[in-house]
Amino acid sequence: MEQFANAKISVRQFTILIIIGVIGDSILIMPTIVAASSKQDAWLSMAIAALLGLVMGAVFAAIANRLRRQSPITALQNRIGKAAGGFVGLLLLFNFFMCALTLMSEMSQFMTTQMMPETPVNAILLLFMAVIIIAYRYGVESFARVSELLFPVFLFLFLFMVILLMPQVDLSNMKPILAKGLPPVMMSVMPAFVTGFAEMVVLLMLVPHVAGKAKLTKPILWGYAIGGLILFIVVDLCVLVLGPSLMETKYYPTFVLAQKITIGQFLERLEVILMLIWIITVFYKTLLLFYALTAGTAQVLGLKESRMLTIPYGMILIVATIVGTPNISEYNKLLIYYYPWFDTVFCIGVPLVVLAVLAATGKGKASGQGGHAQNSQNGQNDQNGTNP
Amino acid sequence: MFYKMMVVLLCLLMLSGCWSRRELNELLIVLGIGFDWVDGEYLVSFQVVNPSEISAQKRGGERPPSTLYQGRGKTMLEAARSLTAEAPRKVYMGHLQLYVISEELARMGIGDFIDNALRDNEHRMDFKLVVARGMRAEDILKLYTPLDKLPTNSMLRSLETSEKNWAPTVSVTMDDVLKKLSADGTELALTGIKLIGSQEMAESKRNVETFLPQSRYRYKGIAAFKGDKLAGWLNETESKGYTDITDKLQSTSIEIPCKKDTFIGIEVTSSNSSIESKIVGGEPEFTIHIRSEGNIVERGCRDVDITDPATIEKLEREADEIIQGNAEAAVKRAKSMKSDFLGFGAQLNKDHPSVWKQVNKDWNDTYLPDLKIRYKIKMLIRKTGTTGNSTLK
Amino acid sequence: MSSVFAVLALAAAALGLEVPGLVKRKRKRELAVFLILLSIGSALYIALALETELPNPFGVLKLAFGGTTG
Known part of the structure; x- marks a missing residue:
C-alpha cells in the first residue's frame, strides 16, 4: 500500500474543505467569546474578523502559489536545506498538534456538557479519534469526496436553521450600536480572527494534492469568504435572536439557537438534528489538522509512509487532550488569553517567514540543493532551471 | 479483512452514546x-x-x-x-x-x-x-x-x-x-x-x-x-398599563361607561406600542406611543347611535382616555416603587447611550420619579360586529 | 488495571496492524519512528490510566505567553 503520493483532490473539494475548516469549531464557541467584550456589537467584531481573514487568506494564497504543489515543509527542505526546512516544519507541526488539542477538547466538552453528560470523556475521544484515523487511512481523496457529499447536508441544515429562526429575529437587540465605542469591539476581533482564519494555515498542507497547476488564489479566497460569511451570519443570528446577555451567558449559543426553533408548536426540539452541522465542521477541521500533523511528520523525518503514525499519534493526542483540559474554566481562560498569542506567532508569524523564504528562493534557485527531495508527496515538481 | 472487522466493531462502539441513556x-x-x-x-x-x-x-x-x-x-x-x-x-x-x-x-x-x-x-x-x-x-x-x-x-x-x-x-x-x-x-x-x-x-x-x-x-x-x-x-389597571406599554398586549376588553351602570364594550384586536426617548435640555423625556384597533362588541346603552361616525369618534376618544389611564397608572406605580419595569432606561440606552452612561447609576432612585412622560394614544374603532344599531328596544 | 491492559491491547493491535507491512516493505526508518511514537503513546496512556500527574501541554503556552492578557 503505497502512500497516497498521487492522490488528487479537485479544486472544488479543496474549496469545500477550506470552508468547512474555517467554520470548524468557531461556530460553537466564537459567539460566546466575541460577545464577552463587544456584547451587542458582536456582529461587527465578526465582520471585521472575517475581512481580516480574507487578508490572511491572501497571504496563504501567496504561499500556496509559490509552492508549486509541494507541501510547505518539503518545499522549504528543498530550498534551504533539510535541517532548516525541518526546523520550520517542526514549528508547523507543533502548531498543528496544539490546534488539534484545542479542537478535540472542545468537541469532548461540548458532548459532555450538552448531550451526554454522564459519558466519560475517554470514550468520546476514543471514538472520535478512531474515526479520524480511519478517515486518514483511507486517504485524502476519500475524505475530500465525503466532504463534497456532506457539504450540501451542512448547507441545508444551516439554511434550515436560519430560515426557521427568522420569525424570532428582533432587530432592537442590536442597539445601541457602538455604545462603548470601538475598543471593546476590536478586542473581540482578535480571538475570532485567529481561531477561524489564521488557524487554517493547515490548508497549505493540502496543496500538494490539489489537481492541476492553476493558481490557488481563487479557491482559497472563496473558501475564506464563504466560511467567513457563514460565521458572520451565525454571530448575527445569535445577537438578534438571543440577545447579548443570553449569548454571553451560555457556552454554546448556537445550540441554544437550535433549541429556540419552534414552528407552530409542532416543529420543536430539533437541536439534536442540527448538531450534525457542528459535528461535520469540527470533525473536518480536526481531520485536517491530524492529516497535517501526520503527513508533516513524515515529511520532516523524510519517511516514505505516514500511515503507521496514525495510531500512536492518536494515543498521544487523546492523552494530551485529557491532561490539557482538567476543567472548563481553565480551558476557557487559556483560549481567550493565551491561545490567540500562540496562534499569532505560529499561524501568522511562521507562515510569513515561510512566505519570505519562498519568495527569496523563488525561481531559478529551486531544488539542486544537494540531495533530491526525499518526500514521496512530490507530485508535480516542475520548477524551471532545475537539475543541473 | 481484519481491517473491515475493526471498522464494524467500531460501529458497535457508537453505542457509547448509550452510556447516558435513560429509558x-x-x-x-x-x-x-x-x-x-x-x-x-x-x-x-x-x-x-x-x-x-x-x-x-x-x-x-x-x-x-x-x-x-x-x-x-x-x-x-x-x-x-x-x-x-x-x-x-x-x-x-x-x-x-x-x-x-x-x-x-x-x-x-x-x-x-x-x-x-x-x-x-x-x-x-x-x-x-x-x-x-x-x-x-x-x-x-x-x-x-x-x-x-x-x-x-x-x-x-x-x-x-x-x-x-x-x-x-x-x-x-x-x-x-x-x-x-x-x-x-x-x-x-x-x-x-x-x-x-x-x-x-x-x-x-x-x-x-x-x-x-x-x-x-x-x-x-x-x-x-x-x-x-x-x-x-x-393591580389590574396598572397591570394592563404594563402590558400595554411593553407591547405585550394583543387583545383585551375596554368598558366605556355610557350611563350610570351601563357600559359599551370594546374589544381591542391589536395593539402596538413603542417608547420614544428624547433629550430635551439635557434631560431625558419619553413619549409613549400606543396604537390600538378594536371593535365594538357590546352596546349596553341603546340610545347610543353607533352607526354615526361622530359617535365612533367620541368612543375612540373615550377609549383613548381609558388606555391612557391604564398607562398612567402603571407609570405612576413605577415611579413610586422606584423600579423601572417599563423599560424606559433600556430605551434610553438604545437611543442615547452616551446619556444613559451618565444617568445609569442613579436611574431608579433619582431620575425615574421625576421623569417627564408624554402619551400619544390612538384608538381606532373599526367594526361593530355583525349589526349596527340593533332593533332591540 | 483493566485500563492498562486495554492500552496494551491497543498497542498490540497497532503493532499487528502495521509491523508486518512495514517489515515486508523493508521500511526500517519508518518502523523505528513508529515504534518510538507508539512507545511514547502507550507510556503516556498507561500513565494516564494509573492517574499519574502528567504535565499539561498547554503549560508551555502559559509560560511563553503568560502575563499577557488578551
Missing part, C-alpha cells in the same frame, strides 16, 4: 417546580406526571394525574436528589413547563436559585415563571383542575391565553428573565398566581366532582421586581 420508564418527568423557603433552606416541590393516569388507553381514575415530590436542600441539586429517597426515579427536566416561586422567596431575591436552571443542560429555556401570591408554591402545585388533567398544563395554557386575550398577565420565559435581569434600565415583572377557595379541597379529587370546583387557581396581578427581589404588586 422512558426511568424518567420522572417534571412538569412544574415550586420553590419555597422553609427553615432556612429551599423546599423544592416537583410536580411529576403519572403516566398511567393520563394515558388514553388505560382507564385510570384512582390515582391523581400528577404527584408531588418534595425535597429540601441548600441548593437546587441537593433538593432534587434528596427526593430520590422517596421517588422511584431521578427527575427529568426536559418537559418543565412552569416554575412557581413563592412570594416570600421572591422578596428575598430569585437570582440565586435561577442560576441552576440556566446552567443545567436538561432545562430548556422555554418554561414560564410565575410568583405564588401570598401563599406557598407547593400549594399551587397540589391542585386538581377541571378540564385539563395535568394542572401545570392548565396553568400554562391559561397564562399564555390570558396574556394574549385579557392583558393583566404576562407570560415570561426563562430567557426573558435572564435578559431582564442582566439588562440595565429594565426590571423584571412576573405574573402572580393564587388559589381561590379552600386549600383542602384543592388537593382532593372531589374538587373536580362538583360543577364549580371549590378551589381554583387564578392569575392575579403582576409582580414588579427591583433587581432580583420582588418589590410590589400591580
Whole structure:
C-alpha cells in the first residue's frame, strides 16, 4: 500500500474543505467569546474578523502559489536545506498538534456538557479519534469526496436553521450600536480572527494534492469568504435572536439557537438534528489538522509512509487532550488569553517567514540543493532551471 | 479483512452514546417546580406526571394525574436528589413547563436559585415563571383542575391565553428573565398566581366532582421586581398599563361607561406600542406611543347611535382616555416603587447611550420619579360586529 | 488495571496492524519512528490510566505567553 503520493483532490473539494475548516469549531464557541467584550456589537467584531481573514487568506494564497504543489515543509527542505526546512516544519507541526488539542477538547466538552453528560470523556475521544484515523487511512481523496457529499447536508441544515429562526429575529437587540465605542469591539476581533482564519494555515498542507497547476488564489479566497460569511451570519443570528446577555451567558449559543426553533408548536426540539452541522465542521477541521500533523511528520523525518503514525499519534493526542483540559474554566481562560498569542506567532508569524523564504528562493534557485527531495508527496515538481 | 472487522466493531462502539441513556420508564418527568423557603433552606416541590393516569388507553381514575415530590436542600441539586429517597426515579427536566416561586422567596431575591436552571443542560429555556401570591408554591402545585388533567398544563395554557386575550398577565420565559435581569434600565415583572377557595379541597379529587370546583387557581396581578427581589404588586389597571406599554398586549376588553351602570364594550384586536426617548435640555423625556384597533362588541346603552361616525369618534376618544389611564397608572406605580419595569432606561440606552452612561447609576432612585412622560394614544374603532344599531328596544 | 491492559491491547493491535507491512516493505526508518511514537503513546496512556500527574501541554503556552492578557 503505497502512500497516497498521487492522490488528487479537485479544486472544488479543496474549496469545500477550506470552508468547512474555517467554520470548524468557531461556530460553537466564537459567539460566546466575541460577545464577552463587544456584547451587542458582536456582529461587527465578526465582520471585521472575517475581512481580516480574507487578508490572511491572501497571504496563504501567496504561499500556496509559490509552492508549486509541494507541501510547505518539503518545499522549504528543498530550498534551504533539510535541517532548516525541518526546523520550520517542526514549528508547523507543533502548531498543528496544539490546534488539534484545542479542537478535540472542545468537541469532548461540548458532548459532555450538552448531550451526554454522564459519558466519560475517554470514550468520546476514543471514538472520535478512531474515526479520524480511519478517515486518514483511507486517504485524502476519500475524505475530500465525503466532504463534497456532506457539504450540501451542512448547507441545508444551516439554511434550515436560519430560515426557521427568522420569525424570532428582533432587530432592537442590536442597539445601541457602538455604545462603548470601538475598543471593546476590536478586542473581540482578535480571538475570532485567529481561531477561524489564521488557524487554517493547515490548508497549505493540502496543496500538494490539489489537481492541476492553476493558481490557488481563487479557491482559497472563496473558501475564506464563504466560511467567513457563514460565521458572520451565525454571530448575527445569535445577537438578534438571543440577545447579548443570553449569548454571553451560555457556552454554546448556537445550540441554544437550535433549541429556540419552534414552528407552530409542532416543529420543536430539533437541536439534536442540527448538531450534525457542528459535528461535520469540527470533525473536518480536526481531520485536517491530524492529516497535517501526520503527513508533516513524515515529511520532516523524510519517511516514505505516514500511515503507521496514525495510531500512536492518536494515543498521544487523546492523552494530551485529557491532561490539557482538567476543567472548563481553565480551558476557557487559556483560549481567550493565551491561545490567540500562540496562534499569532505560529499561524501568522511562521507562515510569513515561510512566505519570505519562498519568495527569496523563488525561481531559478529551486531544488539542486544537494540531495533530491526525499518526500514521496512530490507530485508535480516542475520548477524551471532545475537539475543541473 | 481484519481491517473491515475493526471498522464494524467500531460501529458497535457508537453505542457509547448509550452510556447516558435513560429509558422512558426511568424518567420522572417534571412538569412544574415550586420553590419555597422553609427553615432556612429551599423546599423544592416537583410536580411529576403519572403516566398511567393520563394515558388514553388505560382507564385510570384512582390515582391523581400528577404527584408531588418534595425535597429540601441548600441548593437546587441537593433538593432534587434528596427526593430520590422517596421517588422511584431521578427527575427529568426536559418537559418543565412552569416554575412557581413563592412570594416570600421572591422578596428575598430569585437570582440565586435561577442560576441552576440556566446552567443545567436538561432545562430548556422555554418554561414560564410565575410568583405564588401570598401563599406557598407547593400549594399551587397540589391542585386538581377541571378540564385539563395535568394542572401545570392548565396553568400554562391559561397564562399564555390570558396574556394574549385579557392583558393583566404576562407570560415570561426563562430567557426573558435572564435578559431582564442582566439588562440595565429594565426590571423584571412576573405574573402572580393564587388559589381561590379552600386549600383542602384543592388537593382532593372531589374538587373536580362538583360543577364549580371549590378551589381554583387564578392569575392575579403582576409582580414588579427591583433587581432580583420582588418589590410590589400591580393591580389590574396598572397591570394592563404594563402590558400595554411593553407591547405585550394583543387583545383585551375596554368598558366605556355610557350611563350610570351601563357600559359599551370594546374589544381591542391589536395593539402596538413603542417608547420614544428624547433629550430635551439635557434631560431625558419619553413619549409613549400606543396604537390600538378594536371593535365594538357590546352596546349596553341603546340610545347610543353607533352607526354615526361622530359617535365612533367620541368612543375612540373615550377609549383613548381609558388606555391612557391604564398607562398612567402603571407609570405612576413605577415611579413610586422606584423600579423601572417599563423599560424606559433600556430605551434610553438604545437611543442615547452616551446619556444613559451618565444617568445609569442613579436611574431608579433619582431620575425615574421625576421623569417627564408624554402619551400619544390612538384608538381606532373599526367594526361593530355583525349589526349596527340593533332593533332591540 | 483493566485500563492498562486495554492500552496494551491497543498497542498490540497497532503493532499487528502495521509491523508486518512495514517489515515486508523493508521500511526500517519508518518502523523505528513508529515504534518510538507508539512507545511514547502507550507510556503516556498507561500513565494516564494509573492517574499519574502528567504535565499539561498547554503549560508551555502559559509560560511563553503568560502575563499577557488578551
